[in-house]
Amino acid sequence: MTHTAEEAVRGLWRTLSARDWDALGDYLAEDCLYIDVPTGPALAAKGPVDIVKRLRVGLADLASYVNHDGLLVADGDAVIYEHSETWTFTSGEVVDLAFCSVHRVREGRVTLWKDYWDFAAVADHAPPGWIDSLAAADMSWIHDATGEV
Numbered sequence: 001m002t003h004t005a006e007e008a009v010r011g012l013w014r015t016l017s018a019r020d021w022d023a024l025g026d027y028l029a030e031d032c033l034y035i036d037v038p039t040g041p042a043l044a045a046k047g048p049v050d051i052v053k054r055l056r057v058g059l060a061d062l063a064s065y066v067n068h069d070g071l072l073v074a075d076g077d078a079v080i081y082e083h084s085e086t087w088t089f090t091s092g093e094v095v096d097l098a099f100c101s102v103h104r105v106r107e108g109r110v111t112l113w114k115d116y117w118d119f120a121a122v123a124d125h126a127p128p129g130w131i132d133s134l135a136a137a138d139m140s141w142i143h144d145a146t147g148e149v
Contacts, residue, residue: 002107003108005076005103006072006074006079008079008108009081012024012028012103012113013069014067015027017065017067019065021056024048027110028048028051028109028110029106029107029111030048031111032046032047032109032111032112032113033045033111033113033145033148034051034054034113034114035112035114035115036054036115038117038119041144042145042146044142044143044144045143046143050141050143051141053140057141058134061133062089062090064086064087064088065085065086065087065088066085067084068083070083071083077104077106078102078103078105079103079105080102081102084097093126094125097117097118097121098117099116100115100116100117101114101116114149
C-alpha cells in the first residue's frame with residue numbers, strides 16, 4: 001500500500017507509540033536514515049532493522065511511552081511534525097519531552113528522519129544509571145552519517 005507523505009509519517013508515529021517494533025519497518029525505506037540530532041550524525045542509524053534497534057535502546061525498557069499528536073506540516077515529500085512524548089521509567093520517573101521531527105518520504109516510506117529534542121531534559125530526570133545503561137546497550141546499529149545530511 002502506498003501512503004501519502006502525511007499518512008506515512010502519522011502511521012510511523014502511531015506505530016512507534018504502540019512500540020510495535022515489527023510493524024515499524026513498514027513505514028521506513030530500506031535506505032532510511034535516522035538521526036537523533038542531540039547525539040549527532042556519527043550516531044545515526046540506517047535502514048529499518050538498525051533504526052528499530054536504535055529506537056529500542058531508548059524506548060523498549062520504559063514502563064510507558066506515549067507520543068502525543070501535534071502539528072504536522074507537509075510540503076511534497078517533506079513533513080515536519082511538532083509533537084511531544086511522555087516517557088515513564090519503570091522506577092516511576094516521568095519525563096515530558098517536546099519534539100520536532102523532520103521527515104522525507106519517497107513512494108510512501110520515510111527516507112530521512114531527524115529528531116530535534118532536548119536530551120538534557122531526559123538526562124536530568126531519568127533514574128540513576130540510565131545513561132550508563134545506554135552506554136552498555138547494543139550499538140551494532142551505529143551508522144556514521146557525517147557528511148550525508
